[in-house]
Amino acid sequence: MLELIQNIIYQVTGKSGITYDTDFIQDLELNSFDIMNIICAFEDHFDTTIPTREVWQLHQVRDVIEYMRQKGITEP
Amino acid sequence: MKKFHLNQVDYYETFPAFLEGIRNRFGEKPALSYFTRKKEEVRHSYTELVRDVHALCEALCAMDLDGQHVALVGENSYEWIVAYLAITATGGVAVCIDIEQPDESIRQMLITAGVKAAFVSETYLPICKPLIKEDACLRQLMLMAVPEGDGQFPSLTELCAIGREKEAGENSLRGRVQVDPDQTAAIVFTSGTTSRPKLVMLTQKNILQNTSDAILYISAEEKVFTSLPFYHTYGMTCAVLGTLVRGAHLYLNGDLKTMMRDLHLAQPDSIVTVPLIVEAIYNQIWLGAEKQGKARQLRRLLKINGLVRRLGIPWQSKTLLGIREKIVGNLHIAVSGGAHLSKEITKDMALFGIFILQGYGITECSPLVSVNCNYSYRMGSVGHVLPSCQLKMVDGEIWVKGPSVMKGYYRDDEATKQVLEDGWFKTGDLGYQDKDGFLFLTGRKKNLIVFKNGKKLSPEKIEEMIGRIPLVKDVLIHGIKSGNSADDVKVAASIYPDPERARQMSSYEILEELQKEIDRINATLPLYQQVQMINIREKEFAKTASQKIKRHMV
Numbered sequence: 084m085l086e087l088i089q090n091i092i093y094q095v096t097g098k099s100g101i102t103y104d105t106d107f108i109q110d111l112e113l114n115s116f117d118i119m120n121i122i123c124a125f126e127d128h129f130d131t132t133i134p135t136r137e138v139w140q141l142h143q144v145r146d147v148i149e150y151m152r153q154k155g156i157t158e159p
Numbered sequence: 160m161k162k163f164h165l166n167q168v169d170y171y172e173t174f175p176a177f178l179e180g181i182r183n184r185f186g187e188k189p190a191l192s193y194f195t196r197k198k199e200e201v202r203h204s205y206t207e208l209v210r211d212v213h214a215l216c217e218a219l220c221a222m223d224l225d226g227q228h229v230a231l232v233g234e235n236s237y238e239w240i241v242a243y244l245a246i247t248a249t250g251g252v253a254v255c256i257d258i259e260q261p262d263e264s265i266r267q268m269l270i271t272a273g274v275k276a277a278f279v280s281e282t283y284l285p286i287c288k289p290l291i292k293e294d295a296c297l298r299q300l301m302l303m304a305v306p307e308g309d310g311q312f313p314s315l316t317e318l319c320a321i322g323r324e325k326e327a328g329e330n331s332l333r334g335r336v337q338v339d340p341d342q343t344a345a346i347v348f349t350s351g352t353t354s355r356p357k358l359v360m361l362t363q364k365n366i367l368q369n370t371s372d373a374i375l376y377i378s379a380e381e382k383v384f385t386s387l388p389f390y391h392t393y394g395m396t397c398a399v400l401g402t403l404v405r406g407a408h409l410y411l412n413g414d415l416k417t418m419m420r421d422l423h424l425a426q427p428d429s430i431v432t433v434p435l436i437v438e439a440i441y442n443q444i445w446l447g448a449e450k451q452g453k454a455r456q457l458r459r460l461l462k463i464n465g466l467v468r469r470l471g472i473p474w475q476s477k478t479l480l481g482i483r484e485k486i487v488g489n490l491h492i493a494v495s496g497g498a499h500l501s502k503e504i505t506k507d508m509a510l511f512g513i514f515i516l517q518g519y520g521i522t523e524c525s526p527l528v529s530v531n532c533n534y535s536y537r538m539g540s541v542g543h544v545l546p547s548c549q550l551k552m553v554d555g556e557i558w559v560k561g562p563s564v565m566k567g568y569y570r571d572d573e574a575t576k577q578v579l580e581d582g583w584f585k586t587g588d589l590g591y592q593d594k595d596g597f598l599f600l601t602g603r604k605k606n607l608i609v610f611k612n613g614k615k616l617s618p619e620k621i622e623e624m625i626g627r628i629p630l631v632k633d634v635l636i637h638g639i640k641s642g643n644s645a646d647d648v649k650v651a652a653s654i655y656p657d658p659e660r661a662r663q664m665s666s667y668e669i670l671e672e673l674q675k676e677i678d679r680i681n682a683t684l685p686l687y688q689q690v691q692m693i694n695i696r697e698k699e700f701a702k703t704a705s706q707k708i709k710r711h712m713v
Contacts, residue, residue: 097446098709101495103319108399108649108686108689108691112641114435114439114611114612114647115415115416115435115612115686115687116415116436116439117439118420118434118686119414119415119416119418120415120416122416123416123417123419126416132196134233134282135282135415135416136282138416138686139686140682152239
């Protein structure tokens with residue numbers, strides 16, 4: 084899953100070196116538009132919808148992985 | 160003052176007249192479009208739009224909701240616009256709720272504005288539902304963007320069907336409604352200079368005058384795209400109503416997640432937006448060039464093109480246009496407001512063939528005060544003042560008078576008196592006009608932090624929240640520069656800990672404790688308002704005689 088997230092973030096923002104602890108705002112200095120673009124790429128890849136209000140709770144890469152696990156979203 | 164070309168535009172004083180006017184003039188022309196998740200375009204003509212609005216008006220009258228305060232709580236959608244127009248055309252007040260706020264703030268906004276009913280989208284139904292009680296003011300919810308109601312509350316689609324039946328009968332109620340140009344049409348929330356938001360009352364004439372005035376200056380061509388939230392006046396007046404009043408075609412998007420996708424699909428001529436999005440498009444162009452291994456070539460071309468233009472030769476590189484077309488298609492005009500956009504990006508975007516028109520507005524002025532025109536433009540300025548606006552500078556502060564200036568703050572005479580004087584609205588912004596009439600902004604009198612997405616934050620709001628942490632004696636919230644652009648701001652907190660409580664703690668323990676508490680506060684705030692940096696002070700803040708922190712000393 085981490086590798087997939089790394090790929091998506093690279094495709095959307097051109098940023099690399101992502102780990103579980105990477106914080107989207109503090110470490111990658113992404114703005115709300117970048118974060119939404121990443122989430123859009125996630126939604127397309129997993130064919131799912133993540134409500135915008137829930138996106139703001141996902142600060143680090145590990146939060147995204149945990150969110151996917153809780154919602155039962157797996158790789159297609 | 161410089162003379163320049165003005166566009167032709169119709170003026171209306173009330174929403175019923177506006178609806179009749181656009182239906183009669185533009186009929187079957189496409190009015191509004193959006194894309195489904197499957198990327199299919201849903202398009203509504205002017206005739207369909209006005210037919211839906213009139214049907215909903217009928218239903219609102221039948222429910223005794225005409226003339227009442229009715230809220231809109233939801234993401235941008237076709238139905239949001241239909242509901243807004245129906246509320247205002249039945250003499251009601253559309254209470255526009257900022258949906259990025261935490262759940263409790265949304266409920267508080269509904270209560271403060273004395274809302275009798277609300278149109279809500281599915282996401283916000285659980286937030287609004289607890290307010291429906293026997294003795295409460297809010298007594299009716301209606302669902303937007305879903306075909307059917309949930310059993311308890313009807314959907315807007317169902318209400319339109321009921322309204323259409325009533326219209327067909329002999330007991331049409333809509334025609335009995337009388338609407339006055341000076342009655343309140345909308346209540347919009349704005350960040351005031353205190354921790355409480357202000358409720359701005361805008362009349363029918365305020366909004367419609369501003370809508371048409373904006374069009375005198377801006378030629379945004381046939382296909383317009385916007386992702387601005389409609390609950391702000393900039394989105395509703397300038398993007399939605401400004402497009403409809405001249406019979407153009409608006410593509411609406413309400414989700415940053417699908418903005419780039421929809422922009423590709425829509426292929427608009429122009430976009431009404433904020434600096435955050437202009438910069439995002441700019442970054443996308445660069446990212447695209449980097450992926451194609453053309454970044455170096457792009458930098459060289461920009462430099463050459465810039466030099467040629469400085470010599471006064473209007474040469475446009477076909478390669479640069481080609482790069483732009485690949486990323487954003489035919490988009491060649493961007494109206495940007497809400498915050499400052501850097502000169503460098505404005506210049507580079509012009510070389511890519513995207514002409515940026517910066518403007519200046521404030522909610523209390525419905526919102527537009529000035530904007531650059533296609534035919535008269537100055538980089539770095541926020542353009543010409545609208546023809547119906549008078550402007551004067553008082554100690555460097557911009558004061559505005561005219562038909563777009565608000566009626567006042569809802570149920571807050573004290574706050575209204577502070578900002579309105581003999582019809583002049585004190586904007587709190589500092590600036591000057593040059594000899595040609597171009598307005599330049601130089602700063603702010605108020606303590607507002609302005610973000611690239613055009614949103615504003617009153618520091619007092621966050622200070623009040625952090626001030627409740629027992630370990631905090633004093634706190635000051637301020638914006639600090641982040642990233643490359645001057646207006647790329649993040650929120651920082653300077654904290655002076657309570658010396659009594661902090662005595663036994665190490666600096667590390669203090670920071671850890673504060674970080675934990677601030678994380679908890681951040682979880683209740685929209686992303687752009689979250690505190691991203693904490694600075695612990697060892698000395699107390701310098702204070703005024705009335706014990707207020709001297710902000711400029713920090």
